[in-house]
Amino acid sequence: MKRILVLEDEFFLLDSMTKYLRGLPDVRVYGYSNLKTACKGLREHPPDLIFSDIRLPDGSGLRLVDELVSLNLAVPLVFISAYAEEHRNRIPDRQNITILEKPLSLKRLRDIAQEKLAEPQTTGEFFFKLSDYLQIAAMGRHSVRVNCADVGTIEVFEGHPWHAEDAEGEGLDAFKRIVANCETGSSPVKITCTYLDAADSDEPTLSGSLDGLLLDAVREVDETERDQPEIFDDTSDFERLYERGVELMLAKQYQAAYDAFSQAHRIDTEHRLVRTNLDRLAQLIQHAKNKPETELP
Structure with missing residues (x-):
């Protein structure tokens, strides 16, 4: 029997959603009106599908x-x-996550449930890359320890970079090595994330913003990669465009940075870091466009 978790603080909407979904065959539905009970229910009854509001009372x-x-x-x-x-x-844009606008008809809700439950199960695979985990922690001001198996550990305290450690040492250099292994390695690294209590945290060895540290780490990885023999249509143009893109990205001139990386991408369509930067810049540009219209006064 499949399990669906529904988290919605509006009582009548929660009641309608759970009753309608219970009409599906071989499905058990658990409804929660606040985040605290939903998190508890998530652990007690691991679901196969989750429907959730975003803004909740708690x-x-x-x-x-x-x-x-x-x-x-x-x-x-x-x-x-x-x-x-x-x-x-x-x-982060991942296949496991869908974002829909209210209001949503109950028929559409049921259709989505049937579609998602029919998809092959992916339990045991991982949602995000290391940079996604870190950005989620920063966004929610969470305190977490991100463990990268056989590579190292990065701690974030209340949304700020706190500590990094690997087999070779700790601090900023360890942070860069961990990012290099997890973001650009040829084989995936198993990543787990656990909550971090102040009493369990290590001594701080990092400072600054996570976005800044990630950008510096990725740029350093790229400088190392460029020391290796690679074939481009025009090497000098590629390097010039890439360096320009990094400079503009750090200066928060996102559209200009996107244009520079796009030109670099035309020269080398397989370059991993160019694709990563283009994806990130596209999100930043869209967010900047939406921000004035969507933020509440």
Whole structure:
């Protein structure tokens, strides 16, 4: 029997959603009206599918992402919110996550449930890359320890970079080595995320913003990669465009940076770091466009 978790603080909407979904064959539905009880229910009755609002009385529905990460569950997560566009660019774009706008008809809700439950199960696979885990922690001001198997550990305290450690040492150099192995390695690294209590945290060895540290780490990896023999249509143009893109990205001139990386991409369509930067810049540009219209006064 499949399990569906529904998190919605509006009582009548929660009641309608759970009753309608219970009409599906071989399905058990668990409804919760606040984040605290939903997180408890998630652990007691691991679901096969989740429907959740984002803005809740006791926190953000994005907390469910952290819970799923800590349980190593990659079940489909469908956010339904009246503020979908506002949150769309704050959530990593992954196949497991869908963001829909309220209002949503009950028929559409049932169709989505049937579609998601029919998909092959991905439990045990992982939602995000290392950079996604770190950005989620920063966004929610969470305190977490991100463990990268056989590579190292990065700690984030209340959304700020706190500590990094690997077999060769700790601090900023360890952070860069961990990012290099997890973001650009040829084989995937198993990543787990656990909550971090102040009493369990290590001494601080990092400072600054996570976005800044990640950009510096990726740029350093690329400088190392460029020392290796690679074939481009025009090497000098590629390097010039890439360096220009990094400079503009650090200066937060996102559209100009996107244009520079796009030209570099035309020269080498397989370059991993160029693709990563283009994806990130596209999200930042869209967020900047939506921000004035979606933020509440």
